[in-house]
Amino acid sequence: MHQPLTSTAVKIATAGRGGAWYGGDIHRAVIKFKGEGEFSGKVDEAELQALYARAIDPYFNLQAGLRYDIRPEPSRAYATVGIEGMVPYWFEVGAALFVSEKGDAHARLESYYDLNVTQRLILQPRAEIDIAMQDVPELKIAAGISTLEAELRQRYEIRREFAPYVGIAFERKVGQTAGFARAAGERVKATSFVAGVRFML
Numbered sequence: 001m002h003q004p005l006t007s008t009a010v011k012i013a014t015a016g017r018g019g020a021w022y023g024g025d026i027h028r029a030v031i032k033f034k035g036e037g038e039f040s041g042k043v044d045e046a047e048l049q050a051l052y053a054r055a056i057d058p059y060f061n062l063q064a065g066l067r068y069d070i071r072p073e074p075s076r077a078y079a080t081v082g083i084e085g086m087v088p089y090w091f092e093v094g095a096a097l098f099v100s101e102k103g104d105a106h107a108r109l110e111s112y113y114d115l116n117v118t119q120r121l122i123l124q125p126r127a128e129i130d131i132a133m134q135d136v137p138e139l140k141i142a143a144g145i146s147t148l149e150a151e152l153r154q155r156y157e158i159r160r161e162f163a164p165y166v167g168i169a170f171e172r173k174v175g176q177t178a179g180f181a182r183a184a185g186e187r188v189k190a191t192s193f194v195a196g197v198r199f200m201l
Helices: 175-183
Strands: 010-023 027-037 043-055 060-071 076-087 091-100 105-113 121-132 144-156 162-173 189-199
Touching: 027 060, 043 076, 121 162, 144 175, 144 189, 162 175
Parallel strands: 010 189
Antiparallel strands: 010 027, 027 043, 043 060, 060 076, 076 091, 091 105, 105 121, 121 144, 144 162, 162 189
8 A cells, every 4th residue: 555644745665675695705696686666566666786796804895796777767777886894883884886877876875783682583773875976857866865764674584594574664865856756746755664585595
């Protein structure tokens, strides 16, 4: 079901992320997926990344590869390079740069933390910021910080290599990106139920 909660235009939807990697401690192939849609089945956002990751020290990996956005339209492909790793106090952080075949560039910063409730039950707060280097009117994105997202996941590790999770995510478009959304009659805030699985091959 897709309905506003308040006059500030909040939506309730479903969202999910998935990821898998194959390889050793130095070299890995990585797949990432991110999607969001309505309960009715309409997909609003769908993103797939295929990456090569190489350890550059015991705590950080350099990643490079391709990203393809199936939704929203028009679909767009990006070359991507980024870094992921762990900083003191066991916070996982990541930063990525995406450059599309049209020449527009975007950056993404994210961080999360695993809090062990039990040996198998893990609570994970997560935050993400999307930044555009220039206006991309066809995608309703303006230069600067475009989207802020906060998420809380509850993961259950059936095995360390296989862990389904559920949670809730809050997303807000900001700045002129929010203005583009309002002009198109779209919501600038979203509350989503999150579900997915984390697995390693």
